Amino acid sequence: MQVKGTEIFVKALKEEGVDILFGYPGGQAIDLFDALFDQDEIEVIMPRHEQALVHAADGYARSTGKVGVCLVTSGPGATNLVTGIATANYDSVPLVCFTGQVPQSLLGNDAFQEVDIVGITRSICKYAVTVRDRKELPRIIKEAFYIARTGRPGPVVVDLPKDVQQAMGSDEYPSEVNIRSYKPNEGVHMGQIKRAVTILNKAKKPLFLIGGGVNISHANKEMTKLVDITGVPIITTIMGKGAVSTNHPLYMGNIGIHGSYAANHAVSECDVLFSIGTRFNDRITGKISEFAKNATIIHIDIDSASISKNIAVDIPIVADAKLAIEKLIELAVPVKTDEWIDEVSGWKKKYPINMDKNSGMTPEKIIRTINDMYKNLIVVTDVGQNQLWTTQYIELDENKQLLTSGGLGTMGYGFPAAIGAKLGNPDKDVICITGDGGMQMNIQEMATAVAMELPVIICIFNNGYLGNVRQWQEMFYNKRYSSTCLRYRKSCNRDCGNCDKECPKYTPDFIKLAESYDAYGIRVTKEEEIVNAFLYANSHKDGPTIIEFIIEREVNVLPMVPGGKPLNEMIMDC
Numbered sequence: 048m049q050v051k052g053t054e055i056f057v058k059a060l061k062e063e064g065v066d067i068l069f070g071y072p073g074g075q076a077i078d079l080f081d082a083l084f085d086q087d088e089i090e091v092i093m094p095r096h097e098q099a100l101v102h103a104a105d106g107y108a109r110s111t112g113k114v115g116v117c118l119v120t121s122g123p124g125a126t127n128l129v130t131g132i133a134t135a136n137y138d139s140v141p142l143v144c145f146t147g148q149v150p151q152s153l154l155g156n157d158a159f160q161e162v163d164i165v166g167i168t169r170s171i172c173k174y175a176v177t178v179r180d181r182k183e184l185p186r187i188i189k190e191a192f193y194i195a196r197t198g199r200p201g202p203v204v205v206d207l208p209k210d211v212q213q214a215m216g217s218d219e220y221p222s223e224v225n226i227r228s229y230k231p232n233e234g235v236h237m238g239q240i241k242r243a244v245t246i247l248n249k250a251k252k253p254l255f256l257i258g259g260g261v262n263i264s265h266a267n268k269e270m271t272k273l274v275d276i277t278g279v280p281i282i283t284t285i286m287g288k289g290a291v292s293t294n295h296p297l298y299m300g301n302i303g304i305h306g307s308y309a310a311n312h313a314v315s316e317c318d319v320l321f322s323i324g325t326r327f328n329d330r331i332t333g334k335i336s337e338f339a340k341n342a343t344i345i346h347i348d349i350d351s352a353s354i355s356k357n358i359a360v361d362i363p364i365v366a367d368a369k370l371a372i373e374k375l376i377e378l379a380v381p382v383k384t385d386e387w388i389d390e391v392s393g394w395k396k397k398y399p400i401n402m403d404k405n406s407g408m409t410p411e412k413i414i415r416t417i418n419d420m421y422k423n424l425i426v427v428t429d430v431g432q433n434q435l436w437t438t439q440y441i442e443l444d445e446n447k448q449l450l451t452s453g454g455l456g457t458m459g460y461g462f463p464a465a466i467g468a469k470l471g472n473p474d475k476d477v478i479c480i481t482g483d484g485g486m487q488m489n490i491q492e493m494a495t496a497v498a499m500e501l502p503v504i505i506c507i508f509n510n511g512y513l514g515n516v517r518q519w520q521e522m523f524y525n526k527r528y529s530s531t532c533l534r535y536r537k538s539c540n541r542d543c544g545n546c547d548k549e550c551p552k553y554t555p556d557f558i559k560l561a562e563s564y565d566a567y568g569i570r571v572t573k574e575e576e577i578v579n580a581f582l583y584a585n586s587h588k589d590g591p592t593i594i595e596f597i598i599e600r601e602v603n604v605l606p607m608v609p610g611g612k613p614l615n616e617m618i619m620d621c
């Protein structure tokens with residue numbers, strides 16, 4: 048049977064199991080939206096800005112393991128996706144982003160709302176393509192979903208000129224994919240696995256370094272089993288956090304510039320670093336020449352391009368984490384590590400991450416309250432201090448998940464991603480932890496959360512600053528707070544250098560703003576009010592609640608490794 052391009056588009060989404068599509072209409076996507084109007088299988092969610100839309104699809108994808116699907120119009124609709132596509136690309140999030148495009152007869156004419164979105168996104172996505180021929184449309188959509196979710200997952204852009212959308216063609220959707228130039232690795236090299244196990248067994252100071260790839264491959268149970276069998280201590284990147292319960296006795300914390308003392312010293316001292324699903328980003332290596340310099344490094348990663356890219360490794364293994372860990376479990380035996388465990392555990396005990404020296408309502412106290420009150424939780428952060436405190440203090444197990452923009456560090460990510468996570472997980476509590484800066488980058492999504500009756504809890508840590516940059520300015524720029532004060536007004540002394548009660552009033556009033564959206568809001572200024580604020584939020588099941596925590600203005604994220612320094616040269620206090 049012959050059907051329009053728009054009809055095969057809808058059929059393809061259904062065949063791919065899409066239940067939610069994040070879409071914002073416009074001239075060159077209107078036919079596609081029209082085709083979606085007459086069906087109920089795919090729910091169309093309309094965020095209020097395309098950047099938020101792609102973050103919402105990202106939050107949905109990370110929290111469900113499914114592909115997130117976006118549909119926007121050409122020109123500004125498409126360019127507004129760019130930050131979200133790059134965010135997803137860094138963090139290996141499977142998305143398929145459909146963009147409307149002007150008819151092919153107008154391509155290259157600087158037509159109204161025409162941009163070369165494939166050219167723009169090519170370097171920040173896994174694959175981008177313009178469909179030139181209606182005949183190719185079903186195959187290209189099939190391939191787009193396949194590419195997005197296989198291998199190292201990532202975002203794919205499919206640009207759909209209006210004439211292709213409207214043209215008639217076959218109603219058949221392929222059941223198989225065969226892309227000659229793209230064959231993700233599906234096996235494990237047993238020889239390399241055996242070599243890795245032999246090296247591990249001989250180690251005196253072995254260490255597992257676990258990254259985001261283990262969470263992506265859902266290998267949490269297997270990873271826990273491997274740790275239990277071998278008795279080898281484990282550290283994580285912030286993307287790998289939760290791969291093994293943070294309460295596991297062998298879990299020593301996060302590595303990195305804001306990692307724990309124990310984790311950073313363990314990686315500096317270990318003799319075998321067994322790393323799985325991490326891309327050795329500069330936030331975790333510190334000074335590269337000093338990174339794990341005493342260690343033989345084993346690295347399992349699904350993407351051969353991630354191996355020896357930043358850190359030269361001794362035993363490379365290109366494989367899916369889950370598959371490789373299953374093979375490791377078959378061969379694993381207890382490794383003699385008692386002395387080493389005592390040493391690392393000793394560091395963990397002696398130098399815990401805590402904000403004891405700070406009085407009053409610290410971020411630590413707020414996050415620990417979340418740990419105590421929520422047992423079935425997705426916590427989504429924005430970027431900055433709010434994110435770093437969360438990655439330090441949040442406790443994760445098999446019922447809890449952390450979503451954060453790690454690689455690109457995208458402010459404005461948190462709230463829309465939390466909306467996507469809640470849509471994908473209606474039975475879980477979803478808490479967004481954000482800052483007063485990041486919240487304002489996508490605050491318009493209050494309307495989406497209200498419209499969709501989503502009881503997302505939004506914790507705004509309000510310190511009146513772009514706190515992370517302010518911290519750097521305090522520590523390394525002689526307290527010159529250039530463009531970081533969010534209470535600044537034209538009448539202020541630019542170099543006031545202080546933040547006291549004389550400062551102008553903070554705007555916006557987040558509580559009034561919540562009310563104006565027909566949402567709920569509560570401001571918390573004292574430690575004693577924290578629990579009640581969450582109880583207040585829990586009592587609302589029909590829409591979002593903002594909890595604005597007025598935190599100390601100049602509180603820092605510590606410990607910290609200054610730029611360019613080795614991981615074990617940490618500032619513990621300042």
Ligand code: FAD
Nearest residue numbers: 258259260264284285303304305324326349368453454456
């Ligand atoms: P990803 O970047 O998610 O990489 C995943 C890796 O796993 C990739 O190599 C991928 O190919 C591979 N993979 C994917 N799927 C599979 C699979 N199925 N099987 C096997 N492998 C797979 N991070 C820290 O850890 N510590 C910090 O102190 C820190 N500070 C930060 C500060 C700020 C302000 C910000 C914004 C970010 C910070 N980050 C920090 C995050 C940092 O930028 C990186 O995002 C993070 O370190 C990357 O972790 P990763 O390599 O484990 O995960």
